[in-house]
Amino acid sequence: MTDTTDRLEDSFGVVRRATLADVARDLKISPSTVSRALDPNRSTMVNKATREKIIESAERLGYRPDIQARSLMTGRTQTIVVIAADLGNRWLTPILHGVASRVSVEGIVPIIAETNDDSRVLDDLIDHMLSRRVDAMIVVGARRGDGPSIERAARMVPMVVAARPLQDVSVPVVTHDDRRGGEMIGQHFADLGHRVVAQLLGPGAVLNFPLRNEGFTSAIESAGLRQLPAIDEALRPTYDEGARLMHRLLDVSSDVPTAVFAHNDPMAIGAMSVIRERGLRIPEDISIAGYNDMPLTSLINPGLTTVRYPGWEVGHAAAEVALRLFAGEEAVESVSLNPVLKPRGSTAPLP
């Protein structure tokens, strides 16, 4: 932004934005020519000399194209919306960055909205974004039961479900394989020689968690270990809820498990603090594993065994899928990325 512009000021010093017509008038040529000269795709259609005059004039007047007006004509708004559940969740950041890195090269801006994990808010948001004529929507905060709303919207605008999976839905889903991740933790416990294990379940309405449960349980069963029944599930996948469930687990069971799988990292960290409070040691008395591989997990002591969640890649892939749909591709396929086990100090062999 230079400041050597002839601004179109009104009597109050407030600036009226220069339009195409202003530039055209300045040069006594037609708006169409200005439009062509300033569009990278069509600028070759106009004489080099006039094009240069136009660029000079546009700069001098501080002309900025009006994206809104353009989109009225072209039908594209250069906007993609990402609908998340909770902006405070750090899990979201890499996903957002992945989306942004893919769409920004197309001159598209991701706009971010938040549902607070409320399906009605999701409905309202979808409605609103339909009104804004966004080019596509990526739902990273879907809950069980949100399928129909999303499918309905998909008839008007490209929709992608990402990060949190949804089953039996006709729109493309970009996730990672939570089932396989759960299996990996179960297998890891078995490899370490544990015999009695337990889970701290995340909320069932967020489908990642039931899948982790399934995978874990199947690995445990096929290895012949014993799993203590889950008493309750977390209301939200947070530190506090992890602590609450861990308390209950230690209160209720007559057996104490030697290895515990918490469905995500914050829950695991909450559980760790409870384990210590109760005078037990990690990993000597209880091994514990989380899920996601958040930045924190390598810093705490001992380091938390977890599964890396490829957030950036999920975001990037979801954006790619959204762009393909917008470009009119028909059968765009779902994507499932692979989990990677990150063994650290919080899990150890049974002595």
Add this chain to the structure above:
Amino acid sequence: MTDTTDRLEDSFGVVRRATLADVARDLKISPSTVSRALDPNRSTMVNKATREKIIESAERLGYRPDIQARSLMTGRTQTIVVIAADLGNRWLTPILHGVASRVSVEGIVPIIAETNDDSRVLDDLIDHMLSRRVDAMIVVGARRGDGPSIERAARMVPMVVAARPLQDVSVPVVTHDDRRGGEMIGQHFADLGHRVVAQLLGPGAVLNFPLRNEGFTSAIESAGLRQLPAIDEALRPTYDEGARLMHRLLDVSSDVPTAVFAHNDPMAIGAMSVIRERGLRIPEDISIAGYNDMPLTSLINPGLTTVRYPGWEVGHAAAEVALRLFAGEEAVESVSLNPVLKPRGSTAPLP
């Protein structure tokens, strides 16, 4: 969203969105009447019976107003952009929620953009948002030197600087009093009887940190304590940098301070881990204080003494200021909110 709509499908089953004209044609009335009936502010101007017919038809056809087209006429886009430095910073979340809670009642959607703490990115972003004709911008990620860009943009659209202060700038600034917060920590150390103190400085280009430094230093001086000179400042206000500076402090100084003020909470937590690594105890050997009162700080052991940063309130107030400017109010004033000291276990009297 109901699904009992007569959709306007083309031969491929793709849905064309219904427009005002479609509804008008359906009812054989004029588009203006439809427009009026559907606008809450003007719906009283139209006959109750026709209004009801219009609403019914609009619903049946699945009509959604086109916000873009409307804004071309009204000049307002119902959009406010929040420009942040780093979406991964949890400090941001309450600020964003504060903004959203204020603007959403006006039907305005906040768009969130990220600069990665790069002033050139800020420039580009401002430029782009000017093209989108957003109603106002709130810059929460400003760095020293960003003033001129922001002031230039302020001639075209309401601009507010929030959270991170900027000095000598002609746009309203909504912050909290970092100077006073620094003073509080200094005073707290003095009250506890410490004699030799030190700081871990945050990056100087983010003006909150120099202000915290000023406040702290002035309190230390007027209480007659000795402050060890700072060797270096953090490149970014993070855990890692806090750890690095703490290492250097313990390496370089022949004196060991008995109380350390880290310029934010992540830096303080990084420093704590280093202090322990070196075999020193908190708070018996070294007291430590942070800044911001992030969710984590009450969970670690011992709890971190810190200053509460009123993020939600700052966001809310910044949005209020932005809306006032947009409404045409002239001299909207800057706002400065008060810090609150949160003493916890990480600081203690000198034995």
Add this chain to the structure above:
DNA sequence: CTGTTAGCGCTTTCAC
């Protein structure tokens, strides 16, 4: 209370 006309700022035929 309702319809007609005009136009927001841009792109897109279609002539020349």
Add this chain to the structure above:
DNA sequence: GTGAAAGCGCTAACAG
């Protein structure tokens, strides 16, 4: 190569 005219979907001003 360039210009004139039309129109995207909506609201605003003015008649009636």
